[in-house]
Amino acid sequence: MNIIEIENLTYSYPASKKPILKNINLQVEKGDFLAVIGNNGCGKSTFCKTLNGLIPHFITGDFEGSVTVDGLNTLESDVGTLACKAGYVYQDFENQIVRPTVLDDASYACLNYAMEDYKERGREALSLCSLEGREDDYIWQLSGGQTHLLALAGAVSLRPDILILDEPIAQLDPSHADRIYNVLRELNEKHGKTIIVIEHHTEYIADYCKHVMLMKDGSIAWKLPTDEALRRVDELQSCNIFPPQVTVAAHRMEQEGRFSKEQTLPTTVEEGKTVFKSLRYHLPFPCKKPAKGKREPVVEFKDVSIAYRSVKGEDRVIFDRLNLEIHRGEKIALIGSNGAGKSTLMKLMVGLLKPGDGDIMLDGESIRRKKTESLSKKISLVYQNPEEMFIKDSIQADIAYAMQVRNIDNYKERTNELLARFNLTELKNRDGRLLSGGQMRRASLAIGIALNPGILLLDEPTANLDIATRKEIMRTLNDMKEVTETVMIATHDMQLVCEWAERIVVLCQGKVVADGTRDEIFGRRDIVETVGIRPPEIFYMGQALNKKALCYTVDEFLERFKEV
Amino acid sequence: MKMKKKLSENILDKFSIDFLRTQVLKNAYGNDDTVIAALDPRILIVWYLFMGLVPWFVNNLWFLMACFILVLVTTKLARVAGLVLLLFVIGVFTQTGYLLVVSLFFGGNASTVVSLLILTLKVATCSLASITVFSGLDPDRLSNGLMWYGCPERLSFSISYAYRVLPMLMGEFQNILLSFRMRGNPPEHETFAGKVKYLFYQVKVIMHAFYPLMLNTAKRSRTTVEALEIKGYRYAAVNKAVKKMKFSTLKVTYNDLLFLAVSFLWISLSVLASTLA
Numbered sequence: 001m002n003i004i005e006i007e008n009l010t011y012s013y014p015a016s017k018k019p020i021l022k023n024i025n026l027q028v029e030k031g032d033f034l035a036v037i038g039n040n041g042c043g044k045s046t047f048c049k050t051l052n053g054l055i056p057h058f059i060t061g062d063f064e065g066s067v068t069v070d071g072l073n074t075l076e077s078d079v080g081t082l083a084c085k086a087g088y089v090y091q092d093f094e095n096q097i098v099r100p101t102v103l104d105d106a107s108y109a110c111l112n113y114a115m116e117d118y119k120e121r122g123r124e125a126l127s128l129c130s131l132e133g134r135e136d137d138y139i140w141q142l143s144g145g146q147t148h149l150l151a152l153a154g155a156v157s158l159r160p161d162i163l164i165l166d167e168p169i170a171q172l173d174p175s176h177a178d179r180i181y182n183v184l185r186e187l188n189e190k191h192g193k194t195i196i197v198i199e200h201h202t203e204y205i206a207d208y209c210k211h212v213m214l215m216k217d218g219s220i221a222w223k224l225p226t227d228e229a230l231r232r233v234d235e236l237q238s239c240n241i242f243p244p245q246v247t248v249a250a251h252r253m254e255q256e257g258r259f260s261k262e263q264t265l266p267t268t269v270e271e272g273k274t275v276f277k278s279l280r281y282h283l284p285f286p287c288k289k290p291a292k293g294k295r296e297p298v299v300e301f302k303d304v305s306i307a308y309r310s311v312k313g314e315d316r317v318i319f320d321r322l323n324l325e326i327h328r329g330e331k332i333a334l335i336g337s338n339g340a341g342k343s344t345l346m347k348l349m350v351g352l353l354k355p356g357d358g359d360i361m362l363d364g365e366s367i368r369r370k371k372t373e374s375l376s377k378k379i380s381l382v383y384q385n386p387e388e389m390f391i392k393d394s395i396q397a398d399i400a401y402a403m404q405v406r407n408i409d410n411y412k413e414r415t416n417e418l419l420a421r422f423n424l425t426e427l428k429n430r431d432g433r434l435l436s437g438g439q440m441r442r443a444s445l446a447i448g449i450a451l452n453p454g455i456l457l458l459d460e461p462t463a464n465l466d467i468a469t470r471k472e473i474m475r476t477l478n479d480m481k482e483v484t485e486t487v488m489i490a491t492h493d494m495q496l497v498c499e500w501a502e503r504i505v506v507l508c509q510g511k512v513v514a515d516g517t518r519d520e521i522f523g524r525r526d527i528v529e530t531v532g533i534r535p536p537e538i539f540y541m542g543q544a545l546n547k548k549a550l551c552y553t554v555d556e557f558l559e560r561f562k563e564v
Numbered sequence: 565m566k567m568k569k570k571l572s573e574n575i576l577d578k579f580s581i582d583f584l585r586t587q588v589l590k591n592a593y594g595n596d597d598t599v600i601a602a603l604d605p606r607i608l609i610v611w612y613l614f615m616g617l618v619p620w621f622v623n624n625l626w627f628l629m630a631c632f633i634l635v636l637v638t639t640k641l642a643r644v645a646g647l648v649l650l651l652f653v654i655g656v657f658t659q660t661g662y663l664l665v666v667s668l669f670f671g672g673n674a675s676t677v678v679s680l681l682i683l684t685l686k687v688a689t690c691s692l693a694s695i696t697v698f699s700g701l702d703p704d705r706l707s708n709g710l711m712w713y714g715c716p717e718r719l720s721f722s723i724s725y726a727y728r729v730l731p732m733l734m735g736e737f738q739n740i741l742l743s744f745r746m747r748g749n750p751p752e753h754e755t756f757a758g759k760v761k762y763l764f765y766q767v768k769v770i771m772h773a774f775y776p777l778m779l780n781t782a783k784r785s786r787t788t789v790e791a792l793e794i795k796g797y798r799y800a801a802v803n804k805a806v807k808k809m810k811f812s813t814l815k816v817t818y819n820d821l822l823f824l825a826v827s828f829l830w831i832s833l834s835v836l837a838s839t840l841a
Contacts, residue, residue, distance in 0.1 A: 058793050083794045095787040098795070100593065100704065100728050112796035114805040138593055140731055154795070309586045352742050372745045381746060387780050388739040391747075391772065402747035433779055447747070 003161060003194050004028040004051065008065035011046065011055060019062070020046050022218040030161070033188045034196045035205045035226070037241050038215035040436065040466050044198045045091075047215065048164045050074065051196075053082035070161055080113060086162040087155025089148070091170065091198075091464075096151045102126065102142070103135035106153040113158070125157035126150075128191070129183055144338050145176025149183065156187070162194045163187065169201065170464045173337045173492045174534035177201075181208050200466045203244050203537050206230055206267040214239065231265045240468030245538035246272040249554045258563060272541050279561040281546035295327035298455060298486055299349055299379075303358035306344065318344045319510045321358065326455075326486065333501035334490040337532050340507040342490035343384070346457045350381045376402065380453040384460040386444035390432035395424060395443045398432060402450050414450070422446045422476065438469035442476060455486045462493045474500065495536050498522075498552035506531055519550050585734040587647040591699045592727045599819075600642040600700035605709025607820040608697050611827060615693035619686045625678065626841065628685040630834030634827060635692035642700030652691055660684045703727040712811055717801045736780055740773045 006026040012019040020043045028034060036044050049055045053074045056063040067074040070085045090096050099105040107122025115121060126132060129149040134142070142150060148168060155163060165184070169177035185208055187193045199205055205212060205226060212229035214221040216239060222229075230236070230243050233251040242248070246266050253259035266272040301324040307315040318341045326332065334342050347353040348360060351372040359366050367375060383389055392398045399418050403411035419425045422442040427435060432443050441461060448456060461477065462470045474496055480487070491497060497504060497518070504521045506514040508531045514521050522528060522535045538557050542549035551557040595601060600608070619631050639649075664680040666672075672680075698706065707720030748769065753762035792798075800806040 052794065054790055054793070058790060079793055080796050080799050083796065088794060090787050090791065092784070092787050094732075095784045096791040098725060098728060098788065098792060100702075100724065104704070109795040111809060112800035112803075112806060114800070114803050114809065116809070118809070139728070140589070309583070347742075350746060352745070371750075372742075373748060373750055376746050383739065383743075385739070387783070388736060388776075389743050391740060391743050391776050393775075402749075405747075405749040431779070433776075433783060450747075 001030050002027045003030040003032075003070050005068040006050075006065070007068075009050065009067060010062075010064045011050065012062045013046075013059070014061045016061075020218050021050070024065070024220055026213070026220060026223065028194060028196070030194055031188070031192050032194050032196075033184070033208060033210040034194075034223075035209040035212045036196060036198045036215060037200070037202075037205070037212060037236075037239075039240055040438075040469065042215045043218040044215055045166055048088065048166060048196065048198065051162065051164060052086040052088050053077065053079045054088075083109065083160070084113070084158045085160050086164060087152075087158060087160040089151045089155055089163070089165045089168065091166040093148050093151035096154070097139055097147065100138055101135075102131065102137050102139070102150060105139070105150060106131075106157050109154060110157050118157075121157045121159070122153075125153040128156055128187060129153040130179070143176070145172050145179060148172065148176075148180060152180075152183070160193075162196065164196045166198045167200065167464075168197060169199075169204065173532065174494075175337060175532040177204070184208065200241070202230060202236075202242060202247075203268075206244050206247075214241075227264070227267055230267045233265070240466070242467045242471075244268070245536060245554055245557075246541050249538060249541070249557050250275060252554065252558060256558075269537065269540050269544055273544050276541070276545055276561065278563060279545060280564060281542075281549045282560050282562055283548070284556075284560055295329075297325045297361075298328050298363060299326040300324070300361040301345075301348075301358070302361065304348065304355045304360060305357040306348065306353060306355050317510065319355075322510065322512065324505065324512055324515075326488065328454075328486055330486055330488075331481065331500065331502045332486075332488040333497040333504045334488055334507060335492070335494075335497060335504060335531075335533055336507035341510045342507055343459055345507070346381055346459055346488070346490060349455075349457060350379050351375050352381075376453070377451050378453055379455040379457065380448045380451060381457045382444050382448035382459065382461065384463060386440040387433050389444045389447055393431055394429045395419075395432045395435070395446075396428035398443065399446050399450050402447075406451075418446045418450060436469075437465050438472055441465065441469070441473050445473075445476065445480070449480070449484060453484075455488070456480075456484045458487070458489045458491075460491055461489060462491065462496055470496075494534055498536055498539075506533065518552060522552075523550055582738060584647070585731055585738070587645050588727075588730055588734070591645040591648055592703055595643040595645075595700065596702050598641055598643050598700060599823075600638060600696060601702060601705075602819065603701075603823055604814055604816045604820045605701055605705045606712055606814060607816060607824060608701060609709050609713065611824065612693055612697040616690050619689045623682055624835075624838050625682060625685075626834050626838035627831070628682060628689065630831055631689045632685050632692075634830055635689050635696060638696040638700070639692050642696050644695055644699050648695055648699055652695060656684065656688050656691065659687050708810055708814060711807070712814060717807075721797070732784075733777070733781065737773060737777050740776050740780075741769065744769045744773060 004026065006024050009021055009024040010019050011021040024047070036047065038044050046055065049059065050067050051069055055061065056075070057079050069082060072081065072085060074082060097105050099108050103119070103122050103126065106125050107118045110118035110121045123135065126135060129152050131146065131149050131153060134146070139147070152165070168180050172180065181204055184195055188195050197209070209226050211223055212226050213223040214229070230247055233243050233247060236243050244267055246269060250259055250265045254261060263275065266275045301322050303321045303323060304319055305321055306319050307317045309315055334345065336342055344353065348355060351367050351370060354368065359368055361367070362375065362378060390398055392401055396415060396419065400411055400415040403414060408414070419428050422445060424439070424443055424446065427439060432440060435443065445461070448458070462473050465473065470493070477500060489496070489501070501518065504516065504518060505512055506521060506527060513531060514524065514527045522539060528535065536552060538554055539550070539552055542551045542557055542561070545561065549560065551560055615631060615635060619628055622628065660680060660683045664677070664684050667676050667680055703724045707723045711717060711720045750765050751758055751761040753759045
């Protein structure tokens with residue numbers, strides 16, 4: 001039985017002549033777990049909003065064709081009725097939460113639709129989303145992943161048959177991401193919900209989804225079973241979607257003639273185990289380790305302790321006597337789960353937070369007595385949320401600001417140089433907030449290095465980006481290696497860590513639990529498991545074939561695993 | 565000199581937005597387990613109307629004293645956040661309190677002192693009563709209470725929503741201010757003139773920070789508005805059944821009556837005392 005039927009849907013936003021959805025025809029079966037993929041701006045989110053009636057009832061525009069959800073034509077019913085059929089979780093889910101306490105928010109919609117049993121429905125939704133026991137907590141006591149689960153619970157409480165999620169795991173660390181998907185799987189399998197996710201992480205699609213739908217320029221290119229869809233490596237890559245690394249590896253072997261065309265490409269590590277069974281691991285030639293001479297420390301944390309005031313009860317201790325040394329010229333990745341203290345560490349370095357105890361030395365001088373403003377020539381921080389870095393009304397003015405107020409002679413030329421370097425010259429008069437995700441990131445990087453700081457700190461530079469943009473930012477970061485001396489990146493993105501970092505520092509509950517090269521970190525099972533970090537999929541593939549194998553990229557995998 | 569130095573540093577450093585944020589949260593939700601918070605909001609609102617209005621029309625020192633002591637006790641019971649109390653003290657002092665002190669020291673006669681004391685007591689009682697009710701009750705209960713008395717749904721929703729977004733807004737505002745700090749170049753502030761300049765600079769930065777804050781908020785609220793529509797906010801506003809369900813959570817208990825009785829007894833005692841005196 002089809003729960004969603006769409007016929008000849010064409011839609012354009014008000015005041016826009018070009019249709020964003022073009023002639024869409026689709027059937028979704030009840031109980032499906034469908035992933036919607038496609039480039040940025042191809043109409044994925046718009047498409048999903050037609051399913052719950054926001055389009056055309058709340059957002060008007062030119063709407064042609066028909067959308068039928070569980071037997072109801074969306075044109076003929078109102079948003080309220082449709083909300084009980086299809087629940088929606090936004091990408092910026094924290095803005096979707098309107099009530100101060102957990103149970104309140106989960107049951108809010110039911111209360112508004114005058115359902116007598118709204119509290120029970122809220123409770124039921126919370127338990128389905130594994131948030132039992134948190135009913136009376138306040139919103140700000142939840143972690144990012146829990147907040148997302150709450151947004152989901154708010155939608156589940158109306159008991160809709162369809163749940164739509166817009167990039168559910170873009171901001172989450174791997175363990176939280178797993179939790180979200182496990183909840184979704186349970187809702188799908190045990191409770192028979194139809195689930196539609198907009199998702200870029202193909203490894204998750206391979207593990208959890210049943211069908212994949214590719215959108216291109218506002219129309220549906222195809223809808224296929226997941227395996228089949230992910231094997232279309234060339235087509236996906238041409239749309240800037242990156243199939244699972246295992247699939248890409250097999251596909252490249254196929255091109256090199258090392259993999260017979262009759263065999264199907266694997267999409268998960270499990271499948272890879274049988275397909276790659278015959279491959280042998282060859283130890284790479286031990287490359288010379290750079291001589292560990294005495295390197296000059298640029299930042300030193302000496303017994304630093306800091307705690308945040310909390311609303312109730314004891315202060316929350318973030319660091320308790322933390323010690324860390326950062327040397328000139330290092331490229332460091334700072335990893336650890338949400339809330340491990342990564343952002344705090346960075347804010348301490350630029351002097352935005354003062355340590356409660358202990359001291360931080362920058363170039364041998366304590367920064368305790370220094371003003372943040374005077375540190376900015378030496379060290380600079382780029383926020384996770386680029387919007388908060390835009391303080392002027394155009395990105396040109398934003399990039400120039402720090403240089404302008406310091407009366408740097410050729411600040412105009414340097415601004416133009418930076419605009420050109422980050423490919424922003426054409427956008428220079430636009431407000432930063434109105435740019436796309438990738439453009440915003442590039443602008444924030446340009447702002448960050450405007451004063452040519454010796455140390456650059458980047459907080460989650462690739463979060464919330466689709467994979468194509470992520471690759472682009474990764475390229476930019478690699479290009480920047482020459483102009484910036486010491487760089488530290490806080491991130492969950494293990495591909496970025498593996499391809500970019502020379503040293504990895506692992507934070508867990510305010511302590512440095514591991515510090516070293518990628519082999520030293522990912523080679524240690526205990527750390528990977530306790531801290532909840534996750535190496536790239538290809539690393540697992542290598543490990544599954546040979547315990548000694550440490551490969552982080554598809555290239556390395558192909559180089560080291562040979563037929564003989 | 566030291567004081568001045570502190571003042572100029574304070575705006576952005578010590579008195580951080582982060583501090584403000586926790587104080588606001590503490591004020592709204594940090595005391596939901598107190599005696600006052602457990603009371604029925606409707607009862608408290610009636611009580612507040614009495615405490616907030618009646619003292620203005622009475623000039624009896626005994627009566628005012630009694631009211632003041634009563635609200636002092638309730639404020640204590642409500643465990644009000646420190647910042648609010650500080651603001652209260654500053655507020656009362658700058659309104660009338662300083663006159664009282666001045667007249668005490670510069671030979672004001674008894675009658676001026678008494679009349680000033682009466683005025684101060686009125687202001688203080690009224691403000692403390694407001695503090696008790698508005699920060700002792702959590703915003704949700706308060707807005708339900710107001711709605712029961714016929715305040716429009718929008719007002720009561722705004723109150724509780726404001727408390728929901730305020731922490732978020734303050735976090736954002738703080739980050740924008742930090743952006744200014746990281747990239748700005750404040751004037752030197754070693755000399756006195758420099759300090760004055762620095763103070764102006766800080767005020768200017770705070771003003772400039774509002775523009776990005778507004779734009780960022782506008783961007784966020786797009787999702788919120790859609791989410792409210794999905795969650796049926798508009799339907800609830802016109803549906804009587806929803807109102808009824810909301811009110812069913814309000815209940816007058818034994819404690820509420822006890823609270824009213826004790827207040828009443830105390831005030832009557834004071835009236836009695838004043839007639840006897």
